[in-house]
Amino acid sequence: MINTLWLKRPRWKACLLSVSAVPFRLPKPNPAATRWPALPGLLFSAYNIIVVSMIPALVPLSGSPWAVLPPGAHAASLKDVAAAFATNAWRRELFDGLVLASGKLRLAGCPAIYLDGSYVTGKPRPGDFDACWDPTGVDAAKLDPVFLEFANGRAAQKAAFKGEFHPR
Template sequence: MIPALVSLSGSPWDVLPSGIHPASLDEIQIAYGYNERRRTLLSGLVDGATALVRAGCSKIYLDGSFVTAKPIPGDYDACWDPAGVLSSLLDPVFTDFSDGRARQKARFGGEFFPSSIVEAGSGRAFLDFFQVEKHSGGKKGIIEVSIMTDATILRRLAHDIQ
């Protein structure tokens, strides 16, 4: 279950409380898919997560203005757990960070980073970097999605097989 957003001093929008909060894509749709822009972003997230599952990825972590109270988020940020991912099956778009990750943004509406790589400006792995609110420096939460067993992804994969 996704917890209620909380105010964080210095943040322009309410954010998730500190911690990693497990949720399904269906729960994310209910909590954050309340306007057309958000539904478009969510569709791209599902597309990206489905491609990652095909490569053996089991988890993603969702961050960015999408999981805040910002009414019209610009995008979302996600990082993916590289454990079990077969590089031979990984779509090259997930390792293309050129031009501000333009190919990822064009295809999925957001950005995907391996959770273990270091974000250059902070020196933190993306999984940790995502848990710091960028305006205030305070701790905030992110959402973990077990995509390998998520009902939305399984429906998508079943549909793609038919």
């Protein structure tokens, strides 16, 4: 099962996706809706937007030593992600690295980050986090070069952020 955390601009809300389930279907177009630039095709009303943030409880998965996210898309804020996954000192260190990297990518114009791996599971001490970032609209002059450094098992990225990043 692949679990993914998606961070978007401009409010940096997060959406957790479990992509092993039935494919997520986008809503039907609504003439009164506005496009959300980070997710082409996803529409929302231009006014009276109410976002309910909730990360569901992790569920057991046959053959897995720890619980995982249930199938589906789950909206959440970074605060919710911290509450759900930064649950001990080590996980908080990893989360701090993710927040630092997210800020650097955001400054370069990155529209989305996808978080994967054991960090978004119940594993008590994940080794790191795995992420990929969307290069669409990124200003290369503003991008920290560490995001393009893949030598030695992405050692520079792990040293800077305690996780790995790959362009999507």
